Amino acid sequence: MDDPPPLTIRDVPERDRYEAAAGDALAGIVAYRRHGDDVVLAHTEVLVERRGVGGALAQAALDDIRARGLGVVPACPFIAAWIRRHPGYADLVPEAARHLLDAAGGDGAG
Template sequence: MDIATEENNAKGRYAATLDGHTGEMTYSRSSPRLIIVDHTFVPDALRGKGVGQALAAHAVDEARKGGWKIIPLCPFMRAQVARHPEWQDVTEA
């Protein structure tokens, strides 16, 4: 599964495409060191295929590489952070 990053000014999106369908996780950059993940969408055709999990893990990997923190405003991302205590180094409650 390929995950692309799109960023325009203070808004961004991670997009995962699989089998011709695209899931997305959107975020806002509130500072150079902080993003707010505000929305995750996975179309019905991709449910149960790990797309949402892959997007969340990608966001964490990008935060580690970029040296920033994530505020998980999105309920899906918040639930993923709760399930992955190893992500605490890049997340803020």
């Protein structure tokens, strides 16, 4: 069986989202909107049956946002759950949005 193509993740600001591609196929997205010095991560969607797409998107988006010196509002339950599992990213969440990390809920995408 052939290995799946590697994921390529990039910010697509004209669509307000990060996109993960596997070869030529769109594998997943993290939709966002800018709010001052914060990026509100609103929705994560995995479009293929492949483990790790959601996590790779979350990490790439958070790493990019950190590199830009911005904060993160994890409005998407999957992103909030991912940050809870990876507390090294919790410092990106402004105090006023920390309650989103405490919220109960599923972790949405894969």
